[in-house]
Amino acid sequence: MFLFLVLPILGAGFYILFNNPYAFLKLHRYRGQLLYLRSIAHGLKILALTVILCVTANYYGPEQLLGYSINLEAYLTEVFSALNVGPAELVQQMVWFCLLSVTMMLTAFLWCKFIAWRLTRISRAYKLPATLFLKQEIVKDSPLDKLLFDALTSGDPVLLSLSSRKVYVGLVAGMGEPTEDEGMDQEVHIVPLMSGYRDTNTLNVHFEIDYRLLNQTSRNKLSIIVRQELIESASPFDFDVYREIRSHLKVKPTAKVRVSYQPDPERYTWTIGTER
Structure with a gap:
């Protein structure tokens, strides 16, 4: 008979996984048998606590409350005995x-x-919404998620380099919500401040558009959603540090290609050289 306790153990475990905020935000990490093992682990904890409560209430609890009998064991025993x-x-x-x-x-x-x-x-003590407080706990496992989350809560700009060599500097306006199948590492919503690209050879960043020059009405309409799997690198961005670095960069002179053509009755020759 007690083998049937596997069903309530799994049921209680699944209920904990889907309704405990801490457990639900990490639910996407479990698949297949691992999900069942996590459910059983939570269910066994609930079972141990339940046994303690039931035994304590049965042997040390009062028989009556407000004139009514609360001895459920005796009541159920009487019911099942009557049913033969x-x-x-x-x-x-x-x-x-x-x-x-x-x-x-x-x-x-x-x-x-x-x-x-x-x-x-706890969220009131830290002066954070409950959802943000929970996310703050789970992003510790991913440096990228932590960087983006810190930028979201602080309002500091970040630099994102994509696999397409596109580069964005912007403010993080939102991140993906964890679900049963996926974590926070889905998309990131940014409000761009500047955009450009990385040079193919040197990988230096060249900014082409400065969105800060737009008026406030136009800037409020800017919104970009980026899949996190497309982000190759990310870092905090400071405009003062950027201007200081740019002022110390030395621009290399561009070499000019010189081609000379020397006709000859029997053959044609070209001379290719460089000049600075």
């Missing part, structure tokens, strides 16, 4: 199976409510 489901031993097993199953789901529900309440208290 089997011998006394089987009845006792069914009673405890029902008590543990119902109490496990109730415990999982109350546990998720407690976590949500605690999260609200």
Whole structure:
């Protein structure tokens, strides 16, 4: 009979994974058997807590509350005995199976409510919305996600170099929301300040458009969504540091190609040289 406890264990575990904010934001990391193992792990924790609660309430709890009997074990035993489901031993097993199953789901529900309440208290203490506080906890595993998240919360510009050699300097306006299948590393929403490209040979950045020169109305309409998988490198961007670096760059002189043509009755010759 107690083998059927696998079902409420999985049910409570799945409920924790989908309703516990901390567990749900990491749900996309689990696949296949690992997802079931995580569910069983959470379910076993709830089962252990449920057994303690049930045993404590059964042996140390009051028999009556406000004049009404609250001894569920005795009530269920009486019900199953009246139904003639089997011998006394089987009845006792069914009673405890029902008590543990119902109490496990109730415990999982109350546990998720407690976590949500605690999260609200902590987010208020850090003066951050609950969603941002949770994201702050999970982005620690990815340097890119942490960089983008810090830029989102601080409002500092970042430089993004894409696989197409396109370069953007902008403000991070949003990141992907974690789901059951994907994490935050989906898209990033930026408001561009400058854009350009990287030189094919030197990989130096050449900015072509400065969006800061536009009026405020036009700038408010700017919005770019970039897939994070297209980002090859990212870094914080400081305009003062950029201007200082640009002032110290030495521009190499461009070599000119000189081609001379010397006709000859029997052959044609060209002389190719360079001049500075």
